[in-house]
Amino acid sequence: AAALERRRTGRGAGPGVDLRLQHALYERTVYRGLRAALGGRVVRASSGGSPLSRELALFYEGIGIPVHDGYGLTETAGGITMQPLGREKAGTVGKALPGTAVEVADDGEILVSGPSVFQGYVGDEVATRAVLRGGRLATGDLGHLDAEGYLTITGRKKDVILTSGGKSVAPALLEQRLRAHPLVHQAVVVGDDRPCVGALITLDPQFLAHWRAGLALHGDAPGQKAREENALREEVGRAVAAANSAVSRAESIRVFRVLPEPFDVAGGLLTPSLKPRRSAIVERYAFEIDAMYQARSPRRAAADAMARWEESDDVFR
Template sequence: MREFSVPPLATAPRVGGLADAVFDHAGSDPGRTALARKDDAGRWQDVTAAQFRDEVLALAKGLLAQGVRFGDRVGIMSRTRYEWTLFDFALWSVGAQPVPLYPTSSAEQVFWMLHDAGVSACMVEHEDHAMTVGSVIDRLPQLRRLWQLDADPVTELTAAGAHLEDDVVHRHRMAVTPDATATVIYTSGTTGRPKGCVISHANFMAEADNVVQRYETVFHSRPGDEASTLLFLPLAHVFGRMVQVAAVRGRVKLGHQPELSAAALLPDLQSFRPSFILAVPYIFEKVFAAARRKAEAEGRLGPFEKAVDVAVRYAEALEHKAFGTASGPGAPLRMQHQLFDKLVYSKVREAMGGRVRHAMSGGSAMERRLGLFFAGAGVTIYEGYGLTESTAAATANPPERTRFGTVGSPVPGTTVHIAEDGEIWLHGGQVFQGYLNNARATDAVLRDGWLATGDLGALDEDGYLTITGRKKEILVTSGGKTLSPVVLEERVRAHPLVAQCIVVGNDRPYVAALVTLDPEAVGHWLRMRGKPELPPTDLVHDPDLETEIRRAVVAANTLVSQAESIRTFRILAHQFSEEHGLLTPSLKLKRKAIEAAYATEVEALYRA
């Protein structure tokens, strides 16, 4: 199939902007819990729709009093927290345009984005961020204001705007139109300088409203309960931003969690108890790995692995039933599943708060078997696909017919087209307006309303999309063999000990790989085998460890032909990190930077 289209469910508004939902909801249902935030004691406190409106309005008046004007761009450099959402909607209330910056951005990256966007004011989280901006401020003459969240600028701004009438904000808000720019989000940039994606209010509305209508049933753990989600994705990324907008527009209770680490996230999931979550595969991999390590430490690895197998077979049987190719799980499988639900699956669900029955995943591909396991364990993960340029999701698996291992079919209002060379093209109301100050780059990806994504994929007979790679990442060996490295890398990463894998081989005689290790998993592996803790530089030479990683490579090679298989590999002592310029803020590999940083190790892979 070359093209598949799904008609829209939501009609695009002809007037207004994103902030209107805050005021409309407060007017129609002021006492509804709209958000929750932690108090100083770490307890979750509900924020009603009326309270949130009042805070947005007061902050919007303060921004006007401090010189923020209609059409101004205002930088936000912070982790995910309540105040970011508050600032977003206050800025949209006065027609300003938030420009998110990753909190890990370097001084030069911060300079480039603030300069390119012409930012006139900036809100940062803490003193370190303020120093980063301060180190380049002499080159940013247009930057007039700098606020620091940890210094409580909300109180300061609220006081500054107290003398203004509410109507001043409303006049600004009424002047916002759907085609006005809502935000400029900079791509994380695997190569070259980040580009500013101009996303309109209408883009967010088309994306959020169609997703909310199509997936509203999965927002609840059971029919009739309160829909709630804990947002822990970075708000500097389009996925997190879309979740924020969709939650506010869709009347979903929204909480914020600033850290993606399992140690910080899992306790908040258990205290907030969301009804559904939106995450990247990394989170689900961590939950699974933690459950597996716990079972092994308690001497129950055998039963755990059996439970995994039963969950996968159970979910696979339900998948066949949904597509009409089988009748569903048989009685013996149902009995086994019921037994393991009490012993294993309920504990996995409890790790995510206990109420979660549905989740959405994006940002990168999820291994099919992992998706099947979670579905069999009672948490169905709907994998999707999108880009910053498509305001997040362009495709997602439908609730009633999830095809694991694919990224689903087009979300309502979207058309997916596969070009002759296999490139994925997208069309719909969520396709962005272009790159800021970069007509050449815009013309390269926007063609008569179609977005050329740079990703490669295939549509099956039911319109489900499978991602097969990126055009720029295709490897060609010196023997002329062409392959996409992604499939191999993802399969190697499926091994519990592996953190990252990068496949190399461009203009080389064969394919090879560099592999990094998960320290937590390796520590557990050493303890279970009675091995001493070793420095990373010594650990990578452990023959038993090398045997484990070889198993992962052999498993990956079963997916491809012999000419495409990984012939040799090297285990590295340290992970690729954003700090060293080897990962993007969204954790994608910077391939050229990695190959340059590890040129010696790559050369060693090809020595006779």
């Protein structure tokens, strides 16, 4: 799928003979069954609500079901962007629809103008002035446009984390990359007024059971449990390292804590649409967050404390 994308966007020659043969083999042995599980007649799909990762978009295209990721808001009466047919670019939400203009402000916020943008919130002039600026709608979403006009969404402006060192970090990409690991069920990135970025992680119980069954550890029970915990921490550490590979060093996760229970709607930690309530999660797990940073906190003089946070790569201490 990645090779096909390079060819249709003019950035490469497409898949070679070996790759086409591999794909033909998987088509006969795997992909047909996957499409059958999705109904057997699906040829295209659309995605919205939150950005679709590049890896997931390429996966579905690879099995024969291109997914067209789009972007829109209630305040724009529907769509703003969509993938152009035959020129799809995975990891983006496509290009602006005809008649719609998309810009990105200096702070990364996506601005939209056009006939579909609403005139304001009924009876709420204050909220209207906050989002309508010179005829452009301030969406509250963060993103960037590439040279061809494809829009990539990177997070929500209100979710941006500001570390004590003054670094602004959009958590959405890190959280998305963490959840790509099969062991990770949920992830919330923290770090406001902290010396570095951290993460609260919950594990997928089904995959955790499968992972534990495959460990095949030997020895006495106490020793086995300790080795299992070490192996689990190393596996989560690999998930963290994979997430960090998508961001700069200053934006990377340096500390993490695995929580014993998942976030849920009943506990007030997820919205009805299953999105994390960040402020509620940070409040609920304030003790765990403090302990996570204290365990990692440097023990040298305050004058060089920040330097040590920036120099160390060991996320396990």
